[in-house]
Amino acid sequence: MRKITVAAIVLASTALVAVAQQPKPEDEIKLRRAAYALTGYNFASLGAMAQEKKPYNKDEAIRNAEFVALLSTVPKGFFSEASQKGETKAKPDLWANKADFDKKMERMNAETAKLPQVARTGDFAALKKQVADTGATCKACHDDYRAK
Amino acid sequence: MVNPVRIWDLPIRLFHWVLAALVVFSYITGKVGGSWLEWHMKSGYAILALLLFRLLWGFVGSDTACFSHFIRSPLAAMVYLRALARGDVRPVVGHNPAGGWSVITLLGALLLQAIAGLFVDDEIATQGPLAVKASNAFVAQMTRLHDYNQWVLVAMVALHVVAIAVYRWRFNLGLTRLMITGTLRGNLAPGLSVPRIRSTGLAVACLAIATGLVYAVVEIYPRMR
Numbered sequence: 001m002r003k004i005t006v007a008a009i010v011l012a013s014t015a016l017v018a019v020a021q022q023p024k025p026e027d028e029i030k031l032r033r034a035a036y037a038l039t040g041y042n043f044a045s046l047g048a049m050a051q052e053k054k055p056y057n058k059d060e061a062i063r064n065a066e067f068v069a070l071l072s073t074v075p076k077g078f079f080s081e082a083s084q085k086g087e088t089k090a091k092p093d094l095w096a097n098k099a100d101f102d103k104k105m106e107r108m109n110a111e112t113a114k115l116p117q118v119a120r121t122g123d124f125a126a127l128k129k130q131v132a133d134t135g136a137t138c139k140a141c142h143d144d145y146r147a148k
Numbered sequence: 149m150v151n152p153v154r155i156w157d158l159p160i161r162l163f164h165w166v167l168a169a170l171v172v173f174s175y176i177t178g179k180v181g182g183s184w185l186e187w188h189m190k191s192g193y194a195i196l197a198l199l200l201f202r203l204l205w206g207f208v209g210s211d212t213a214c215f216s217h218f219i220r221s222p223l224a225a226m227v228y229l230r231a232l233a234r235g236d237v238r239p240v241v242g243h244n245p246a247g248g249w250s251v252i253t254l255l256g257a258l259l260l261q262a263i264a265g266l267f268v269d270d271e272i273a274t275q276g277p278l279a280v281k282a283s284n285a286f287v288a289q290m291t292r293l294h295d296y297n298q299w300v301l302v303a304m305v306a307l308h309v310v311a312i313a314v315y316r317w318r319f320n321l322g323l324t325r326l327m328i329t330g331t332l333r334g335n336l337a338p339g340l341s342v343p344r345i346r347s348t349g350l351a352v353a354c355l356a357i358a359t360g361l362v363y364a365v366v367e368i369y370p371r372m373r
Binding site: 040043044046047048050051128129131132133135136138139142148 | 181182183186270271272273274275291292295
């Protein structure tokens, strides 16, 4: 009986995964925008601390950094060819230069991945620098592939 | 006997050169981005304070600084430019009728840029101090405006510099030197009168008011609920 239940759950979850692996283009847009919104919210908090507009709090910085590191890896899976059209600020150039976009995305993810470890050291100057370096990799894509 | 005539008062000259330096600094820090954006914003606040000072000084300042002194009709500007095109430089004290409009549009475009900048959100890590106070739609509009208007400014600054060069090389008028020393060597052309120069103390008071206003807008108001 238990075996059957486990099997059923496994089956059901693989079905869910299968669905989750190929969202509709409009859901891709929804998912990447949601991920960017949450990434942006957390990164803005780090930015405010780095620019001393908000008091530096180590624990909050770590939490923000972890969210950014994780969430910023989400959108890359949701830029299929079919997701060009819809409620998106992504320019068609993005798909015309997909290899360049992917490279910039990779660079951004490389920088966001460093954020949590830097935040955990509690070294404010280092965090400030890492936030600036990370921000530059965000900007690289915004400049080329995001409509104003 | 040649009497030197003071054309530009000290406040105007300081205003001009500090503004020029800050505009270049703002352009560069805006392009470099990253942690330089903190300096870009501070430079913008300083520019805003200078522009507000200039507005005040345009009402209570020395003759050559006063709007009422150099804002002439568009027709007068046309007449002046036509004479200039014939090689006839009509002598003036302070801004000429065409230059007056150039000053007004340049100051206006800079003011627009500084005010729009207060609302900018780069959607990465940097926000103007008033972005939190406005709707996202307005913030997006101001961000676009701040972005496009920079090229209007670049074009206007280029025109300004070209005009100065034309006066220098074509008409042998050293306007740059005049903006540094403030003093004209030689007598005024007949019919022109020596401008009245206001005290620098009054200018300091104007600058204090302008700085206080900017401080209130960027430091106090955003923290108010």
